[in-house]
Amino acid sequence: MTNDQIKQAVLQIISVIAPDEDLSRLKSDVALREQLELDSMDFLDIVMELRKRYKVEVPEADYGHLASLDSCATYLEPKLKDK
Amino acid sequence: MTRDWLKGVKDEYDAIIIGSGLAGMTAANRLATCGYSVLLLEHHYNFGGMATWFKRKGGHIFDISLHGFPIGMIKTCRKYWSADIAESIVQLKGIRFDNPQFSFTTSFDRADFTDKLVNHFKIPADTVEEFFKFARGMNFYDDQKITTRELFERYFPGRPDVWRLLMEPIAYANGSTLDDPAITFGIVFSNFMSKGVYTFQGGTDKLITKMKATLKANKVDLRHHALVEKVLLEQGRVAGVVCNGRTIRAKSVLSNANLKSTIHKLVGDEHFSPEFLREAAAVRLNSSSCQVYMGVRKGESIPYVGDLFFTSTHPEFDTEALNSMAVTSRTYSFYYPDTRPGSDRYAIVCSTNANYADWITLSEEDYRREKDKLIKGVVDTLERYLPGVSAKIDHLEASTPRTFEYYTRHMAGASFGTKFEGLKISQNLSKAIGGLFHAGSVGIIMSGWLGAINYGVIMANEVDKYLRQDVAVPAPVREETPPAMSESHV
Numbered sequence: 173m174t175n176d177q178i179k180q181a182v183l184q185i186i187s188v189i190a191p192d193e194d195l196s197r198l199k200s201d202v203a204l205r206e207q208l209e210l211d212s213m214d215f216l217d218i219v220m221e222l223r224k225r226y227k228v229e230v231p232e233a234d235y236g237h238l239a240s241l242d243s244c245a246t247y248l249e250p251k252l253k254d255k
Numbered sequence: 256m257t258r259d260w261l262k263g264v265k266d267e268y269d270a271i272i273i274g275s276g277l278a279g280m281t282a283a284n285r286l287a288t289c290g291y292s293v294l295l296l297e298h299h300y301n302f303g304g305m306a307t308w309f310k311r312k313g314g315h316i317f318d319i320s321l322h323g324f325p326i327g328m329i330k331t332c333r334k335y336w337s338a339d340i341a342e343s344i345v346q347l348k349g350i351r352f353d354n355p356q357f358s359f360t361t362s363f364d365r366a367d368f369t370d371k372l373v374n375h376f377k378i379p380a381d382t383v384e385e386f387f388k389f390a391r392g393m394n395f396y397d398d399q400k401i402t403t404r405e406l407f408e409r410y411f412p413g414r415p416d417v418w419r420l421l422m423e424p425i426a427y428a429n430g431s432t433l434d435d436p437a438i439t440f441g442i443v444f445s446n447f448m449s450k451g452v453y454t455f456q457g458g459t460d461k462l463i464t465k466m467k468a469t470l471k472a473n474k475v476d477l478r479h480h481a482l483v484e485k486v487l488l489e490q491g492r493v494a495g496v497v498c499n500g501r502t503i504r505a506k507s508v509l510s511n512a513n514l515k516s517t518i519h520k521l522v523g524d525e526h527f528s529p530e531f532l533r534e535a536a537a538v539r540l541n542s543s544s545c546q547v548y549m550g551v552r553k554g555e556s557i558p559y560v561g562d563l564f565f566t567s568t569h570p571e572f573d574t575e576a577l578n579s580m581a582v583t584s585r586t587y588s589f590y591y592p593d594t595r596p597g598s599d600r601y602a603i604v605c606s607t608n609a610n611y612a613d614w615i616t617l618s619e620e621d622y623r624r625e626k627d628k629l630i631k632g633v634v635d636t637l638e639r640y641l642p643g644v645s646a647k648i649d650h651l652e653a654s655t656p657r658t659f660e661y662y663t664r665h666m667a668g669a670s671f672g673t674k675f676e677g678l679k680i681s682q683n684l685s686k687a688i689g690g691l692f693h694a695g696s697v698g699i700i701m702s703g704w705l706g707a708i709n710y711g712v713i714m715a716n717e718v719d720k721y722l723r724q725d726v727a728v729p730a731p732v733r734e735e736t737p738p739a740m741s742e743s744h745v
Contacts, residue, residue, distance in 0.1 A: 213334075213709055213712065213713075216716055219716070220716050220719060229720065
């Protein structure tokens with residue numbers, strides 16, 4: 173997957189977890205939590221969905237890398253390059 | 256011949272869940288929606304664990320723990336159950352206090368508590384604001400040595416009346432005390448302060464019925480009257496369970512039984528390392544409860560006097576007094592007809608915290624006498640606020656720590672799980688025994704309906720992670736990790 177495809181994939185997951193949020197104006201370089209009402213359970217859901225959909229494991233110590241769309245893509249890119 | 260409650264159960268599952276409390280049911284649902292084969296085993300005839308109810312002659316229905324939980328429950332139910340379940344969650348607006356220090360009604364949210372603290376208790380607005388901010392910001396990575404007492408000393412020194420306002424409802428909600436880590440208070444209190452106290456309209460029976468239907472639709476194999484006697488291990492890993500005398504194999508087992516029962520009874524001490532057992536032995540169980548159930552006769556009604564009523568004649572907040580048999584500090588939950596729309600019935604349930612040790616040592620005769628005394632104290636107190644109410648009550652019944660022990664099989668009848676240190680042991684169980692997980696009321700924060708459901712989700716995530724690994728790898732090494740959560744789940 174390319175960097176852009178990963179961002180789209182994460183957005184798709186967020187749209188399922190937080191169906192009431194308007195994701196059209198989301199800034200990719202700003203923390204998700206500053207733009208959306210996401211709590212730590214929502215981030216756990218994102219991790220579970222990433223595992224389910226793309227067989228990628230995000231260890232607890234790396235949760236910080238999921239802060240913004242950009243940082244998600246940078247972090248996940250090497251893990252998803254063959255998917 | 257006795258009925259075979261396990262008829263049709265398969266020989267093997269991906270996951271077996273022991274116990275159908277809200278954590279167990281939620282974990283089962285999550286794992287089933289991930290595509291795993293799941294068997295849920297419940298020893299009782301009803302599902303729900305402490306989220307339960309019972310019926311009595313005369314058309315009475317009594318809820319054990321329906322009132323109330325924080326607003327976070329709406330989002331949690333929508334995500335992990337269904338929009339339909341989430342839509343039945345409604346606010347309880349009348350929370351009333353009456354004790355020697357203060358007497359008023361509150362909506363139990365930040366705006367109204369700020370108003371009470373500033374205008375009634377005359378605390379500077381800045382202090383109140385700072386306190387709320389601090390409590391809201393507390394998380395697991397904070398220093399856990401500061402106790403709730405020290406937190407209160409910092410913001411409200413010499414104000415036992417304020418301490419009582421802040422602490423008493425939380426002590427009823429989760430059995431915590433002034434000497435527990437402040438984080439246990441901060442998280443639970445902040446969750447309630449967000450938007451107040453909520454309940455499930457339709458009653459516990461409706462909620463559990465809907466959850467059961469969802470589990471069935473997601474192909475979870477649900478069994479009641481199914482008592483798990485043992486968790487089976489092979490080469491240090493989970494291999495299945497023995498239930499009603501029958502062996503059922505599984506790749507993973509998630510226990511929603513009490514944490515201590517899981518370790519000492521279901522698995523057995525011989526399977527744990529001495530250091531794990533030392534830590535497990537240091538885990539304190541939380542206190543137990545008594546409840547008195549008052550059913551109002553059909554055709555009779557009581558006026559609206561609030562939904563939750565905290566009453567006491569004790570001079571100030573005092574954990575020992577709260578748990579003692581001579582308790583005067585009680586919570587009354589009032590269930591009006593709109594609890595179950597279409598019904599015309601009223602019920603009142605009074606809860607008090609209790610020590611198991613006080614009740615277990617009684618002779619049968621003394622036990623009956625103490626129960627009668629408990630009921631009389633509860634009804635007499637209510638009569639002072641609602642004159643004539645006792646003549647309208649046609650069903651009276653009490654439960655004690657013995658009753659909680661009987662129905663939940665929790666060690667010492669614990670009705671709020673374990674103290675704070677239990678959380679780490681619960682989370683590390685799978686590091687001691689591969690494939691064995693625990694979800695249930697632990698650590699004070701992971702208790703209550705919302706805490707239990709969220710913890711079920713957190714541990715289902717761990718089971719999923721485990722099941723996706725190559726099951727042939729050797730048993731994992733023991734190590735310690737910080738809890739996965741950085742903030743409130745309760």
